[in-house]
Amino acid sequence: MSFSFDDYISISIHKTDLAFTQYVKNKLAAFNIAPEQNLIIMLLLKNDGLTQIELAEKLNKDKTNIARMVYNLEQKGFIKRSPDVNDRRSLKVFLTDKGKELSNIVIPIAEEFNHVVTKGITDEELENLKVLLNKMRENLRS
Amino acid sequence: MSFSFDDYISISIHKTDLAFTQYVKNKLAAFNIAPEQNLIIMLLLKNDGLTQIELAEKLNKDKTNIARMVYNLEQKGFIKRSPDVNDRRSLKVFLTDKGKELSNIVIPIAEEFNHVVTKGITDEELENLKVLLNKMRENLRS
DNA sequence: GCAAAATAGTTGCTATAGCAACAAAATATG
DNA sequence: CATATTTTGTTGCTATAGCAACTATTTTGC
Numbered sequence: 131m132s133f134s135f136d137d138y139i140s141i142s143i144h145k146t147d148l149a150f151t152q153y154v155k156n157k158l159a160a161f162n163i164a165p166e167q168n169l170i171i172m173l174l175l176k177n178d179g180l181t182q183i184e185l186a187e188k189l190n191k192d193k194t195n196i197a198r199m200v201y202n203l204e205q206k207g208f209i210k211r212s213p214d215v216n217d218r219r220s221l222k223v224f225l226t227d228k229g230k231e232l233s234n235i236v237i238p239i240a241e242e243f244n245h246v247v248t249k250g251i252t253d254e255e256l257e258n259l260k261v262l263l264n265k266m267r268e269n270l271r272s
Numbered sequence: 273m274s275f276s277f278d279d280y281i282s283i284s285i286h287k288t289d290l291a292f293t294q295y296v297k298n299k300l301a302a303f304n305i306a307p308e309q310n311l312i313i314m315l316l317l318k319n320d321g322l323t324q325i326e327l328a329e330k331l332n333k334d335k336t337n338i339a340r341m342v343y344n345l346e347q348k349g350f351i352k353r354s355p356d357v358n359d360r361r362s363l364k365v366f367l368t369d370k371g372k373e374l375s376n377i378v379i380p381i382a383e384e385f386n387h388v389v390t391k392g393i394t395d396e397e398l399e400n401l402k403v404l405l406n407k408m409r410e411n412l413r414s
Numbered sequence: 415g416c417a418a419a420a421t422a423g424t425t426g427c428t429a430t431a432g433c434a435a436c437a438a439a440a441t442a443t444g
Numbered sequence: 445c446a447t448a449t450t451t452t453g454t455t456g457c458t459a460t461a462g463c464a465a466c467t468a469t470t471t472t473g474c
Contacts, residue, residue, distance in 0.1 A: 293430090306429055336431080340430085341430080
């Protein structure tokens with residue numbers, strides 16, 4: 131067999147992403163927030179009242195997933211959805227008071243996670259890494 | 273809000289992994305193979321007769337997922353499971369003839385995918401990238 | 415201004431992904 | 445060698461992840 135499985139950069143990236151998700155999942159479990167739900171919370175902390183489509187675009191995800199994650203967050207009482215008065219197709223997503231309180235939890239966890247992950251890696255290396263990742267995503271678009 | 277969402281390297285890696293998976297999924301769809309099922313096929317092409325636990329270790333995944341993916345591959349007729357004669361707890365996973373024929377499909381697709389992804393990126397950059405990804409995974413272990 | 419096309423969201427489907435609890439078998443330990 | 449522990453695989457649960465088809469709106473084009 132001429133190929134070497136572990137040489138594929140995609141495999142390396144996939145395994146890294148899995149490890150990241152698992153780590154964050156464990157950190158957030160005590161607060162009843164799943165990793166992707168957490169990303170939505172963080173987006174809303176920066177920009178409350180986004181529509182589901184806007185959330186989907188910012189997370190590069192299918193709107194179907196967003197709808198289900200947002201529904202779960204609503205069940206948990208962290209967010210509230212209300213129809214856009216100017217466009218009744220759209221649902222605007224707002225943090226509840228309970229959701230806003232998560233700020234004190236999720237941002238420190240995200241910062242600490244990022245700090246742990248990037249230990250021993252220079253800012254320049256991180257910048258190069260982001261450029262390469264962007265380039266690879268671009269390569270798939272064309 | 274002091275954090276900047278897109279600055280997290282984990283987000284960049286996650287989005288890249290999603291893009292990769294989606295691309296491969298589309299390439300493989302015509303052959304009735306899902307992306308992760310494809311990884312199992314490729315591992316078996318290199319090393320037929322691995323047990324489910326061995327597959328799980330090589331893919332850094334929970335054995336639960338492997339069991340279900342292998343079950344699906346068996347339903348599709350690509351693999352066959354038989355108990356290990358020396359250890360009746362273990363199931364050894366073998367490619368069927370139909371599974372072996374996939375070699376002509378999945379390896380070219382993997383090579384072509386890798387070629388497209390790494391366009392405009394030097395071997396040295398790829399090597400540095402792998403080192404950084406490994407370092408980040410290691411950072412989470414300690 | 416009305417039909418056609420586009421957009422936002424939902425439902426149903428399949429495929430990952432991991433944890434807890436379990437059964438069956440193998441290994442370790444006294 | 446009998447019991448305790450470990451190992452392999454399964455089942456049930458929850459949470460992503462995306463596609464196709466659908467409804468309800470809004471926008472476009474004529």
